[in-house]
Amino acid sequence: MGLAKSEMFTDKQNLISSYAKVFGHPARVAILEHLFAINSCICGDLVDVIGLAQPTISQHLKELKNIGLIKGNVEGTSVCYCIHKENWTAMKATINKFLDQDINCNTDCC
């Protein structure tokens, strides 16, 4: 079917997988890394930096914005994007809780 039966899973599980899905494409990873690297807003040059067509970049930015990890301000004819820090922190807490499950797991059975 290709449809994840989200109602079968907990809200937390769906949230984790939603964040992960956004990180599940190297272009979005690259976009986020660039936003962090320049340590400021970015206006326009993402198309040159990433190397994908402008509509494709716009689509990836939309997904990042939809899940709340970036925000964009219109500045003249261009749009200025940057990391949404509060939401990034909240996302980190959710993901880290999932990743840190191993610290309570002591058995080594296989």
Next chain:
Amino acid sequence: MGLAKSEMFTDKQNLISSYAKVFGHPARVAILEHLFAINSCICGDLVDVIGLAQPTISQHLKELKNIGLIKGNVEGTSVCYCIHKENWTAMKATINKFLDQDINCNTDCC
């Protein structure tokens, strides 16, 4: 096209997105959580726990095994799965480095 142009991105970016892709489905999140929760190997009951058909679970387990996050030992007619702890730790280091980029980012421009 639907094809991620992996050669356009760094190995690190591709690795991060590969891990994230695996976490990008709630069923695999649920499987991993269950493996951690029971704190031991699991033989067979995943189909009952997750609520998807046996071939579907088998497919998700395969993806988790392919990326190295779980390992499976044949025990009689069943297979015993558990977390691959060394690889889980390595994965955590990679993902955390990506997630912790915000600690070096002080600007708040938007």
Next chain:
DNA sequence: TATATTTATCGTAATATTGCAATATATAAA
């Protein structure tokens, strides 16, 4: 107003993912 610039949206083609029925495989037990 007309033009240039930048970003978003639409439409569509190519590919990937998901889910499961049917079936194959492998091992244990009778």
Next chain:
DNA sequence: TTTATATATTGCAATATTACGATAAATATA
């Protein structure tokens, strides 16, 4: 060897994702 049990694989249908050309929308400038 036959049967039962557990898992893997195959094949396929439904859906999702990705990419981009064409175009629209929005704003700045001449």
